Amino acid sequence: MFSVFRIAILSIVVATLFATPSLAHKINVFAYAESGQVKIESYFADGRPVKQSRVMVYDSEDKLLLEGKTDNEGLFSFAIPKVDDLEIVVREILGHRNSFILKKSEIEASKAAEKGNN
Amino acid sequence: MKKTFLAAYIFLFYTSFACAHFAAVIPSDDIVTKDESRSIQLDVKFVHPLEMHYMEMAKPKQFGVVHRSQKIDLTGSLKSAKGKSPDQEKAYTIWHAKFPIKRPGDYTFYVEPAPYWEPAEDLFIIHYTKVCVNALGLQSGWDEPIGLETEIIPLTRPYGLWTNNLFSGQVLLKGKPVPYAEVEVEYLNESAGNPAIVRAPSEPYITQVVKADANGVFDYAMPRAGWWGFSALSEADRTITRGGVEKPIEIGAVYWVRTVDMK
Numbered sequence: 001m002f003s004v005f006r007i008a009i010l011s012i013v014v015a016t017l018f019a020t021p022s023l024a025h026k027i028n029v030f031a032y033a034e035s036g037q038v039k040i041e042s043y044f045a046d047g048r049p050v051k052q053s054r055v056m057v058y059d060s061e062d063k064l065l066l067e068g069k070t071d072n073e074g075l076f077s078f079a080i081p082k083v084d085d086l087e088i089v090v091r092e093i094l095g096h097r098n099s100f101i102l103k104k105s106e107i108e109a110s111k112a113a114e115k116g117n118n
Numbered sequence: 119m120k121k122t123f124l125a126a127y128i129f130l131f132y133t134s135f136a137c138a139h140f141a142a143v144i145p146s147d148d149i150v151t152k153d154e155s156r157s158i159q160l161d162v163k164f165v166h167p168l169e170m171h172y173m174e175m176a177k178p179k180q181f182g183v184v185h186r187s188q189k190i191d192l193t194g195s196l197k198s199a200k201g202k203s204p205d206q207e208k209a210y211t212i213w214h215a216k217f218p219i220k221r222p223g224d225y226t227f228y229v230e231p232a233p234y235w236e237p238a239e240d241l242f243i244i245h246y247t248k249v250c251v252n253a254l255g256l257q258s259g260w261d262e263p264i265g266l267e268t269e270i271i272p273l274t275r276p277y278g279l280w281t282n283n284l285f286s287g288q289v290l291l292k293g294k295p296v297p298y299a300e301v302e303v304e305y306l307n308e309s310a311g312n313p314a315i316v317r318a319p320s321e322p323y324i325t326q327v328v329k330a331d332a333n334g335v336f337d338y339a340m341p342r343a344g345w346w347g348f349s350a351l352s353e354a355d356r357t358i359t360r361g362g363v364e365k366p367i368e369i370g371a372v373y374w375v376r377t378v379d380m381k
């Protein structure tokens with residue numbers, strides 16, 4: 001009796017794990033510049049963070065500027081490495097990836113805003 | 119005398135059927151992707167959506183947006199403008215706003231208009247109106263109530279809808295479902311991309327009517343691409359004094375969604 005109960009609970013747990021819609025596997029990347037930093041958010045469509053995943057940042061000539069890793073909230077930030085169009089790629093452990101281009105104009109605008117504040 | 123009577127009767131007949139009032143908040147886009155402009159423009163107006171008639175809209179009492187459960191007041195960003203249908207002689211006040219999307223997620227814009235005096239119905243009208251704009255792939259927030267006196271909570275995700283999709287929602291009044299609420303539905307004839315003006319063959323086609331179930335849940339399948347307005351009306355438990363007389367208030371929970379043809 002007890003084992004039947006255990007199996008039932010286990011099936012519910014497994015069903016819940018697999019019940020997430022496939023749409024939710026798509027990684028999203030968003031980045032913005034603020035206070036001299038580039039801030040990255042990586043998330044699934046339903047809002048869950050893309051945790052502990054590799055981040056690569058390229059300039060407009062495809063040169064790798066830096067690498068990093070998202071934290072448990074799917075966040076990663078770094079000092080603005082270059083005033084340029086930055087391509088930010090996030091790749092999670094199963095190979096799903098996506099990228100975001102943070103435009104040079106946005107980086108310039110954030111620098112100008114910072115100067116304005118000082 | 120008889121003629122005047124008849125004219126008045128006909129007038130009343132048509133005003134009671136033809137004029138479903140809808141407050142509308144129509145954004146320039148309902149889905150903002152990473153490769154698009156992140157600046158949204160919004161039209162805030164009071165209209166008969168299918169007939170394309172405008173009514174005067176005073177400056178709303180409040181206009182804002184809810185994003186990640188945070189309310190941002192945007193009332194100060196409203197700028198007045200004028201609008202009219204091709205067959206209206208006079209132009210009426212409408213409102214425009216611009217909003218820069220900064221972060222991913224669902225943005226639910228809302229408006230609480232100033233009470234509108236409707237002499238034909240001898241009441242005031244306040245339509246609490248919402249519309250949702252999704253930004254940058256994060257589909258989160260659209261199903262949360264924002265705490266208006268009355269509001270529609272979408273049960274269908276309110277963006278990325280195909281023509282003929284079913285839209286389901288729940289009508290809330292003071293946070294509680296409204297059993298068997300009557301919901302009026304209209305197509306916005308001036309939707310961007312509407313290839314031809316829709317003309318109703320007779321009055322009942324203008325405003326579609328569906329009733330909610332015992333839990334305040336309603337459904338409607340939208341047969342054309344463009345913007346669709348859903349309006350659930352209740353009577354407020356308060357009144358407004360006009361000329362020394364207490365007048366009832368019709369409060370509406372209005373929600374707008376956009377459909378796109380499958381191509």
